[in-house]
Amino acid sequence: MQNKQLCYHMIHIIDFSFLNQFMKIRHYLIPSVLISIGVFVFLKSDLFKEKRVLGASDQPKIIILNDNGFTTLTKTSAKTVADFLKDKNISLNENDLIYPDKNNPVFYGMKIKIKRTKSISVFLDGKNKSLFGFGETVADILRENNISLRPEDIVKPSRQAFAYNNIQIKIIRVEIKKETSEEKIAFKTITKEDAQLGWRNKKIKQQGVPGVRKITYQVAYHDGKEVSRKKISSEIIKQPLPQIIVQGTYIKFGKKHKGVASWYAHTGTMSAANPWLPLGSYVKVTNLDNGKSVIVRINDRGPFGNGRIIDLDKVAFAKIAPLGQGTVRVKMEEILN
Known part of the structure; x- marks a missing residue:
């Protein structure tokens, strides 16, 4: 303070009304004045600098705020990050992140970043x-x-x-699995005729055995529930064994008769009606026009029309002639075995 007062005093002693006296002593006074002015300027600039430093924390500061990716420049006089949030009414949720920490001081050009959950x-x-x-x-x-x-x-x-x-x-949750399953393969039935065996006799020569096929699937499950099943492979792991049946074809014929056959809807089986043959007996009926024949069982009486010797069930008649024909000339052979 003494240096500053001296500086001000030296400036004020310069009185231009005494210019003549000044001119007389200028050789001695000018150097002293210049030195005094230099000291004043130095001290004053140092004083201003001191004032700026002392008031720095109270001055508004411009900072960069990045709030969850949205960046802005903002001015604040807050001293800490926490003060800044309060000043700008910025609220944070429990799990939100902020950098730097709330306790950090705020300075000019500072970057504050908020990452919100x-x-x-x-x-x-x-x-x-x-x-x-x-x-x-x-x-x-x-x-x-x-x-x-x-x-x-x-x-x-x-x-x-x-x-x-x-x-x-x-x-x-999607789960893809390969699953296998086995399925049976049906066996074939092969019928062989035996002329030495009676026509009503049948026997199994070889018992059929089903085969086995292994199938592999690609199965998709959504949250444990099956949503699709695709067959991706099939393999026969056991071949089926065919069943062989021997059918007798030997027929012993008795009397032969010729006449007219008609039809009627009765049992829907290979049966027929005849006026005289024993019930339960069998006959072979042959269409004389086309050679087709059937064997039927006598289970009813009739017909009683002139020239008619047998009334075939509708099913049996259809095998040797069209139903629309109504009647047909036939040969009827009694079967004894």
Whole structure:
């Protein structure tokens, strides 16, 4: 302070009204005045500098705020990050992140970054889960929450979709399995004739045995429920064994008769009516016009029309002639065995 007062005093003693006296002593006075002015300027600039430093924390500061990707320049007089948030009415949720820490002092050009959490709802394994995360995509959010996904799992929205706040995510667990099953292969029946065996006799020479086929499927399950089944291979692991039947063809004929055959709807079987043959006996009836024949069992009486010797059941008549023909000339042979 003494130096500053001296400086001011020396400036004020310069009185231009005494210019003549000054001119007389200028050789001695000018150097002293110049020195005094230099000291004054130095001290004054140092004083201003001191004032700027002392008032730095109270001056508005421009900082860069990045709030969840939205960047702005803003002015604040806050001393700490916490004060800045309060000053700008910026609220943070419990899991939001901020850098630097709230206790850090605020300085000019400072960068403050806020990373806000996203609330998400995940439907997984039959349950809804409320979670949060910071990820940009659905896959990022799920990874943050330690939810593992298989490549075949279905995620809605897709894994690459943008994860916004309050997004609802559905995960369908997909499981692809190979499954095998066995199915029976039906055996064939082969009939062989034996002329030494009576026509009503039949015997099994070889018992048929079903074969086995192994089928492999590719089965898809969504959350444990089967949604598709695709056959991918089929292999016969056991061939079927055919059944062999021996059918007798030997017929012992008795009397032969010729006449007219008609038809009627009766039992719907290979049966017929005759006026005189024993009930339960068999006859062979042959169409004389085309040579077709059938063997029928006599189980009824009739017909009683002139020239008619047998009334065939509708089913039997259709095997030797059209039903629309009504009647047909036949040969009837009694069968004795």
